[in-house]
Each structure stands twice: as C-alpha cells, then as structure tokens.
Amino acid sequence: MKPEYINHQYFNSYYYANIVNNLIINRWNFLGFVSQFFEIEPIASLIEPWQKKSVLHQFIYYVISTTIEDEAYDDAVEQLKIAKLRGNNELGSVYIEWVFENYQIECYSFKDFCPKDLHSIEEDDFYEYYIELILCSDIEGLYKKITEEVFYIIFNNRNLLLNFNWIVAGYIQDLNIDMFKEDFQENSVYLLKEGQLKRESIPEWVKHAVYFRDRGKCCLCKKDLSGTLSLSNEKEYDHIVPLSLGGSNDVTNIQLLCKECNRNKGDGKIFTSNLYEKWY
Secondary structure, three states: OOOOOOOOOOOOHHHHHHHHHHHHHOOOOOHHHHHHHHHHOOHHHOOOOOOOOOHHHHHHHHHHHHHHHHHHHHHHHHHHHHHHHHOOOOOOOOHHHHHHHHOOOOOOOHHHHOOOOHHHOOHHHHHHHHHHHHHHOOHHHHHHHHHHHHHHHHOOOHHHHHHHHHHHHHHHOOOOHHHHOOOOHHHHHHEEEOOEEOOOOOOHHHHHHHHHHOOOEOOOOOOEOOOOOOOOOOEEEEEOOOHHHOOOOOHHHEEEEEHHHHHHHOOOOOOOOOOOOOOO
C-alpha cells in the first residue's frame, strides 16, 4: 500500500481540535450546534460503510467552516474599529487573508474587493466579502486542508472517538426504513433492522490505519499483536460502540484488541483505553 502524506502546517490545528473536542465532550451544552450538523448532513446519508471521508471528517469540516467564518468576521470588525480609533490610513490584510496565505492558497483580497477609504468601510462590507470568497475562491479547499490536519491530531484520541461515535449511535438508533423512502432509498440496504446497521467486512485500509494508530498492541491489555514476539496472540478489530447499540461501520469506531479482551468486552459494552505508550 502506497503511503499518503499531508503537508501539515500546524496553523491553529490544536486550537480547532480543542473546539471539536469541547463540542463532543460537552455535547449537552452545545446540543443545538451538534444537532444542526445532523440536519445539514442527515444521518441517513452518513451510514454508508467505511467512507474515507468519515462522519468525523464531515463534523470537523462543519466546525471549522463555521468557526473560521464567525471569527474572521468578528476579527475584521474589531480590526476596523481599532484602525479608525488610531486614525490609520488603511486597514491592512484581514484575518481570513492570513489564513489563506498560511496554506498557500490564493484568495481575493479585501482591498481589491472593497477599495473604499478606511473611514467609509462598514461592517456589512466584510459580510459581503466572505460571500465573495465562498463564490470566487477556493475556501472549500482551505477548509478541507485544515480538516485533514485536525483529523490527523484527534484520530489518536480514542476517548474522543468513543464519545463522538456514541453521539452518532444516538441518531442511528432512531433510524427506520420509512426515513429512506424518498431521499436515501439506496442506503436502506445498510440497515439490519430499526436502529441497527449490518455488519460489513472491514477493508484493509481501515485495518492498517487502526493497527498503526494503536501501534500493533491490544488497546486494553497492551499485549503485542504484531506477530513479532508471539504467534499465539490473535488480533481482532472491535467496534468501540457495538453495532447492537447503534455503532457505525466507520474507521473512527474501530480499535485493535486481542481475542481475549474482545471476548471479555462483549457486544453490549462500550469502552476503550486511555493508555498510550510514551515515545521514549
């Protein structure tokens, strides 16, 4: 399998990862925000098994696009107020231009879009500028790049993955065949019964991703499963949130366990390990 790489700029990556984490861990405080995501991206369209653009990818993208647009607007308005207060002759580049520049993506500058005198610029000009960016720049490419960086960071956080997949499970448990009749009829084949997905064979790319994330060891007992130290230790790929409880066939819902720990975990239990081996 040919390795793939991302050009990780680490531009506010941990900041956005922390926002995603807080939304997931404290979902009851942000219930409206989280539920809105599942209205925009209905769960019936997200249950296709083993999508490389996972449900978590899509949630991260939603968080990033919402956060950047809100903060970029607020920052530009504050920047305008400060510039006017100090009597500057011009505004300078606004925050969103800086983000584009850090990711080496060209964008339409605010100065080109709004060649007004500093004291003639109004807050509505920024709003119109962001609409212009959506229409005429690669803002989607920008959000995708940041999404990949954030996913790269938080895919290693198994407890976050558990909590996110438990949220997803709550929506899957509400699924029934009638919900698929009009818009997502082809996806009804993935449903075993109301509130439960069918078990689908795990592809090799998922196994590789989980195996190397978990460093070839059982997440729970840390038994070596590489076959290097012992040939008798059998590795199994476990749904963190079981399918019977609404779990999904998604790369973020899989962990590496030994045969014994997987049997002890059973089908009706949800847990993972927060133990990670130190680098040195």
